[in-house]
Amino acid sequence: MQESIERSRYGCNLQGALQTLTEIKGVVPILHTTPGCGIQNYLAGKAGGGNSGYLKGYSVPDSNVYEKQVIFGGTSRLREQIKNTVKVMEGDLYVTISGCEAEMVGDDIIAMTQEIIDQGENAIYYKAAGFKGNQFNGYVGVIDAILTQLSKTDAARGIEKGLVNIFGILPKQDIYWQGNLKEIKRILENIGVKANTLFGFGQEIGQWKEIPKAELNVAVSKWGLDAVKKAEEKFGTPYLYFPGLGLGEDAIGHFLLEIGDKLGIDSGKTKVYLEKEKEYFTHALEQITEYYYDYDFQKTAAVVGDESTLIRYGTFLTKYLGMEVEIAIITDPWDEEGTQEASSLVGKFANRVYFCKDSSEIDEIIENGNVELIFGSGLENRIAKKLDIPNYIVSYPAYGKVILDRCDMGYTGAVSLLEELSSLLINQ
Amino acid sequence: MSKKIGKHIAIYGKGGIGKSTTTSNISAALAEAGYKVIQIGCDPKSDSTNTLRGNNYLPTVLDSLREGKKIHLEDVSAIGYKGVLCIESGGPVPGVGCAGRGINAAVTLLQELNLFEEFKPDYVLYDVLGDVVCGGFAVPIRDGITDRAYVVSSSDFMAIYAANNLFKAINKYAPSGGAKLGGIIGNGLSAGYSKAIIDDFAARTGTKAVGYVPRSLVVSQSELYGKTVIEAHPEDPHAQIYRNLAKYIAESDDLVIPNPIAVTELRDWAKEWGDKIYDLETGVLAGTAGI
Ligand SMILES: Nc1ncnc2c1ncn2[C@@H]1O[C@H](COP(=O)(O)OP(=O)(O)OP(=O)(O)O)[C@@H](O)[C@H]1O
Ligand code: SF4
Ligand SMILES: [Mg+2]
Numbered sequence: 038m039q040e041s042i043e044r045s046r047y048g049c050n051l052q053g054a055l056q057t058l059t060e061i062k063g064v065v066p067i068l069h070t071t072p073g074c075g076i077q078n079y080l081a082g083k084a085g086g087g088n089s090g091y092l093k094g095y096s097v098p099d100s101n102v103y104e105k106q107v108i109f110g111g112t113s114r115l116r117e118q119i120k121n122t123v124k125v126m127e128g129d130l131y132v133t134i135s136g137c138e139a140e141m142v143g144d145d146i147i148a149m150t151q152e153i154i155d156q157g158e159n160a161i162y163y164k165a166a167g168f169k170g171n172q173f174n175g176y177v178g179v180i181d182a183i184l185t186q187l188s189k190t191d192a193a194r195g196i197e198k199g200l201v202n203i204f205g206i207l208p209k210q211d212i213y214w215q216g217n218l219k220e221i222k223r224i225l226e227n228i229g230v231k232a233n234t235l236f237g238f239g240q241e242i243g244q245w246k247e248i249p250k251a252e253l254n255v256a257v258s259k260w261g262l263d264a265v266k267k268a269e270e271k272f273g274t275p276y277l278y279f280p281g282l283g284l285g286e287d288a289i290g291h292f293l294l295e296i297g298d299k300l301g302i303d304s305g306k307t308k309v310y311l312e313k314e315k316e317y318f319t320h321a322l323e324q325i326t327e328y329y330y331d332y333d334f335q336k337t338a339a340v341v342g343d344e345s346t347l348i349r350y351g352t353f354l355t356k357y358l359g360m361e362v363e364i365a366i367i368t369d370p371w372d373e374e375g376t377q378e379a380s381s382l383v384g385k386f387a388n389r390v391y392f393c394k395d396s397s398e399i400d401e402i403i404e405n406g407n408v409e410l411i412f413g414s415g416l417e418n419r420i421a422k423k424l425d426i427p428n429y430i431v432s433y434p435a436y437g438k439v440i441l442d443r444c445d446m447g448y449t450g451a452v453s454l455l456e457e458l459s460s461l462l463i464n465q
Numbered sequence: 466m467s468k469k470i471g472k473h474i475a476i477y478g479k480g481g482i483g484k485s486t487t488t489s490n491i492s493a494a495l496a497e498a499g500y501k502v503i504q505i506g507c508d509p510k511s512d513s514t515n516t517l518r519g520n521n522y523l524p525t526v527l528d529s530l531r532e533g534k535k536i537h538l539e540d541v542s543a544i545g546y547k548g549v550l551c552i553e554s555g556g557p558v559p560g561v562g563c564a565g566r567g568i569n570a571a572v573t574l575l576q577e578l579n580l581f582e583e584f585k586p587d588y589v590l591y592d593v594l595g596d597v598v599c600g601g602f603a604v605p606i607r608d609g610i611t612d613r614a615y616v617v618s619s620s621d622f623m624a625i626y627a628a629n630n631l632f633k634a635i636n637k638y639a640p641s642g643g644a645k646l647g648g649i650i651g652n653g654l655s656a657g658y659s660k661a662i663i664d665d666f667a668a669r670t671g672t673k674a675v676g677y678v679p680r681s682l683v684v685s686q687s688e689l690y691g692k693t694v695i696e697a698h699p700e701d702p703h704a705q706i707y708r709n710l711a712k713y714i715a716e717s718d719d720l721v722i723p724n725p726i727a728v729t730e731l732r733d734w735a736k737e738w739g740d741k742i743y744d745l746e747t748g749v750l751a752g753t754a755g756i
Contacts, residue, residue, distance in 0.1 A: 108570055109531055110561035142563045 044396035044416055046368055046433060047210070049167030051136045052078035053175020055097065059090030060208040060236040061245065063129030066092070067122050068099040069115045069146060070136030074167070075099050082209055084434060090208070098122040102138055111144045119153055129242040130187070131160040132179075140166035159242070161186035173260055173343075173369055176207045180264045183245060184271065197250040199300065201225065202233045202268070204254065205261020205282075205345070212435045216444025221257070221282070224289060224447050227310045228297055249274070253299055257282040258345035259375065275299065280382055281348025285357055285451040286315040288349075314448045321452045322357065325459050329358075332463050337361045339403050340387070341413035342432030343369035344379045346445075350412050350431055351386040353451065358458075362387040364406045366399055368414075368432070410462075427461050469612070471501075471586040474714060475605040475644060477593050478617035479627035483652040485513045486684060486693075487617050487707075488592040492517060493695035494704075494711035496547035500587040504549055505575070507568045507605060508594035509556025517545035520691035525555020526571040538578050546696050550584055565601015568593075572610060588715065596627045597634045606635060606644035613647045613720050615675065618666075620651070620659035622735045625666050632670055632725035645720035648675035650710065655680040658742055669734065671724045675717070676710040679703075 047053075051070065055078045058066045068075050079094025100118040102111045115133070123131065131153055135146045146162050153160035163182040165175060203221055206214050218234040225232045233251060235244055254265040254276040265276035277299060279292055290311045297307045328334070338360050340347050344367050354360040365387035367379055376392060383390045389406075393399050400420040403411060411417050411428040415436030421428035430438055431445065444450040476491075478484045485506070492504045506513025511525045523543045529536045545551040554571035556564040581589070591605045606614050616631050618624040628649060639645050651663045651674050660677055667673050683704075687697035694704045726734060 104566070104570060105531065105533070106562075108527060108562050108564075108567040109557045112561070142566075143561075 042395045043398075045394065046396070046414060046416060047172040048078055048081055049074075049137075049165075049172065050170040050175040050178060051134060051165035051167050052081070053170075053172030053207075053210070054134055054163055054165045054179035055175070056082060056090070056172070056209045057176045057179050057207070057236070058132055058134075059092045059097070060240070061130075062091050062239070062241040064091070064132060064242065065122065065126050065128035065130070066097055066132045066134050067115075067119055068097060068134050068136065069111065069118070069139045069144065069149075070099060070102065070134075071138045072099070072101045072103075074136045081434070084436060098126065106144075107138060107142055110142060111139055112146075112149055115139075115144065115146065115149050116152065119149060123153065123156065123158060129159060131158055132182075133160065133162045134165045134179075135162075136165060137167045140164055140169075159187075171370055172210055173207065176210070177260055177263045180204070181267055184248065184264065184267050187242075187245060195250060196252055197231075197247070198252060199229055200231050200233060200247065200251045201296065201300075202235065202248050202251045202254045202265075202274075203257060203261075204235075204264040205256045205258035206236075207258075207260060208236045210343075210433050211346070212430070212433050212438070212440055213443060213445045213450070216440070216442050217446040217450070219442070220444045220447040220449050223449070224293065224314075225296070228293055228302055228307045230296060230300065230302070248272070253277065253296065255279070255296065258343075260345075260369075280378075281345035281352075282446055283349050284353040284446060284454060285448070286311065286318055287356065288352060289314070289447050318448055318451055321455055325455055328459050328463055332459075332465070334459075334462060335359045335361070336409040336462075337363045337407065338410045338412060339364035339366070339406055339408040340431070341366040341368060341399060341403075341411065341417055343367070344371075344383065346432050347383055347387075349445065351383065353454070354412075355386045357451075360410075363408050364389050364391065364402060366391045366393050366402060366413075368394055368399075370394075427465060429458060429461060469609075470581040471503075471589050472613070472715075473589045473591070473611040474647070475591040475593055475611040475614040476617060476650075477597065477606075477614055477628075477631045478650075478652075479596060479624045480594070482617050482619060482624050482627075483678070484594075484617050485592050486516070486688070487650055487652055487678065487710075488590050489514060489516045490693045490695055490704075490707035491711045491714060492549045492588075492590055493546050493693040494708045495588050495715060496549045497695055497708075498711070498715075500715070501585060502549045503580070503584060503586045503589045504545075504551055504592065505572075505589065506551075506553040506592045507572070507602075508554070508592065509559070509564045509567065510594070511553035511555045513553060513592040514543075514545060514549075514551035516688055516691060516693045516696075517549050518543050518551050519545075523551060523553055525553040526574055527555035527557075527567050530570065530574065536574065536578065538580060538583065546693060550586070552580075563601065564594075565599045565604075567601070569601050569604045572604060597631050603634045603638065607638045609642050611644045614644045615647045615650055615714065617650045617652050618663065619653045620656065620662040625662070625735075626731065628666070629670070629725050629731055632672075632723040636722055636725055639722045646672055646723045647714065647717065647720055648673050650675060651677040653680045654678070658738075658745060662738055665738070666734075669724075669726060672721055675713050676706070678706055678710070 058064050075097045100114045133146050133150045150160050150162040163179050215237045222232040249272040254268050254274050256262045256265045256278045268274045351362050365383045396416045412431045414432040415434045417428050476488045492502045495502045526541045543551045556567040616628045618628045681703045683698045683701050687694045
């Protein structure tokens with residue numbers, strides 16, 4: 038069956054790879070694509086969430102192939118692009134990425150990448166034909182490429198006690214990704230665990246080379262699962278999976294205790310720390326009680342976004358704020374098996390669970406849903422306006438928002454959610 | 466596309482089946498009869514028009530495109546036997562790039578160069594490579610470039626299989642203005658039952674055989690001289706076969722949309738023939754099947 042998708046929420050595989058790689062310092066992607074593939078991602082990113090990575094849109098090298106390269110093959114154009122890139126852009130790792138055209142024509146980017154390696158540079162390749170999936174697959178795929186190709190030569194030996202790699206937070210796709218990684222790092226530090234967050238501030242290829250040294254890998258969304266499984270297979274590192282790492286004491290308590298247990302950390306100590314965080318959170322919660330009753334925070338809500346965001350918000354809103362999640366719309370790609378799992382996870386707090394990527398359909402569901410509040414993406418602004426209800430932005434694209442440090446995970450995320458949400462509701 | 470000048474005919478068929486030989490001889494026969502003919506080889510091997518121009522070197526359209534210079538018709542065409550204008554689309558080196566897109570680009574470029582307006586041909590023959598493996602190779606029968614296609618086939622199953630694939634493409638594109646089928650040209654027929662197999666396949670697909678070219682040594686010999694049979698052995702009966710074929714193709718406007726056979730059915734059909742041939746050879750059923 039053919040269907041059209043209106044106002045789609047994400048780009049292609051190549052764009053996923055690009056927005057992932059540009060958040061690792063020193064990585065230089067070299068695109069082998071038709072003009073526009075790289076810029077699309079840059080422009081979409083700018084409109085929908087704020088930040089741009091270490092390497093910004095216009096400075097990403099691209100072979101910009103056209104019909105001539107389609108017919109005769111584009112490897113010599115790519116070779117030229119690589120040669121010049123290496124000359125003018127210093128990189129710790131070059132990643133050649135082929136888009137749709139190069140993959141259809143069958144350009145041999147593996148051989149081209151080998152030429153960079155032969156010149157003494159660090160390089161890997163990633164075949165990112167846009168038709169092979171979307172942004173989420175791009176994140177998964179490019180991490181797989183790094184794990185497979187980088188560690189071939191650079192596998193560090195020995196295990197570093199207490200080192201944990203974090204996978205599953207997609208740079209930019211998770212609009213709070215920087216803050217969230219920081220929050221995970223912070224809470225883990227408090228129980229003596231060192232988190233390797235791999236993306237964002239201060240994260241370079243050096244951190245990626247540490248991956249094999251970790252004692253444990255943690256996937257905090259389904260998009261991190263492939264990476265942790267791969268690392269288990271390649272380096273023998275065990276892993277833990279949390280489908281939607283949460284907000285507030287309950288979810289985080291469970292997260293820390295499980296990790297602690299796996300790493301042999303004294304659970305007594307962990308509980309002491311948890312107690313401290315819980316006290317702080319409870320204190321914050323108490324401070325908004327007045328508003329809570331005066332402005333009737335017990336709203337009926339719709340949540341729209343990727344599965345892990347939905348789990349995070351849905352659980353918190355129902356448990357701590359007594360809201361009713363009438364509608365949950367899961368927008369990240371799903372397969373049959375995943376659908377069932379997601380349904381049951383999300384069904385724990387939502388009355389009705391939908392899977393939908395089409396913004397018009399999403400509008401329709403919300404319009405007929407009898408809700409008083411939306412937790413969605415910028416694409417839901419329109420329907421929110423029409424229904425005259427607030428839309429609290431939790432998912433991509435986040436039009437008109439610049440998010441650098443805020444987070445929506447852990448304790449810090451819970452407290453800032455209380456802050457922001459209260460401000461929104463009392464201004465209604 | 467502007468009003469079509471001349472009849473545009475595409476010749477398809479499995480690799481090595483005799484497309485170029487047949488097309489070149491048809492071109493030669495038409496030229497001999499006084500028509501203005503263009504033959505365009507749509508094949509990266511760029512050997513379609515060899516026998517029309519004594520095996521001389523001819524830069525292909527895509528060679529010129531690759532160099533990126535402005536292209537003139539004179540650079541990419543050669544006058545062959547009795548004035549046939551020979552053009553080779555060319556293509557990428559084997560194993561690289563996309564030949565399908567190359568053919569598409571070459572044909573478009575020829576149109577942009579006003580080839581047909583300038584040369585004013587009576588007939589334009591497109592010798593298209595191999596099977597219709599992807600959209601690119603279907604270009605000559607799509608987009609209104611040609612209005613008729615013929616398929617060269619022997620009685621071998623693989624050749625018929627390829628013909629059937631072409632029928633699928635025609636069936637798909639004809640309703641939206643693509644080419645229709647003129648018929649099947651039997652080529653290289655040697656066994657006694659060959660003709661019957663082709664006729665049967667034609668009947669099942671709602672088409673017909675428009676000529677039967679037997680296997681012949683004069684073809685091979687002429688090729689070695691870098692000539693068509695028409696040029697090298699004009700008096701040979703084989704030359705007459707090509708002339709008759711050319712006359713039919715020139716005059717006939719009997720075009721159909723073929724009904725391709727489903728793959729499994731085609732296999733069953735082939736097996737039936739396998740049984741028949743075996744019985745024939747062993748003498749069980751001699752004289753049946755119209756042989
Ligand atoms: N009727 C025939 N009798 C004898 N030899 C023939 C006959 N038809 C074709 N051949 C020979 O078969 C060979 C292949 O023919 P030709 O090049 O015309 O095939 P083709 O279909 O154009 O092949 P390709 O798909 O490679 O372009 C040539 O050497 C040609 O001389
Ligand atoms: S889908 Fe293909 S052509 Fe489009 S941006 Fe992605 S890689 Fe480029
Ligand atoms: Mg040929």
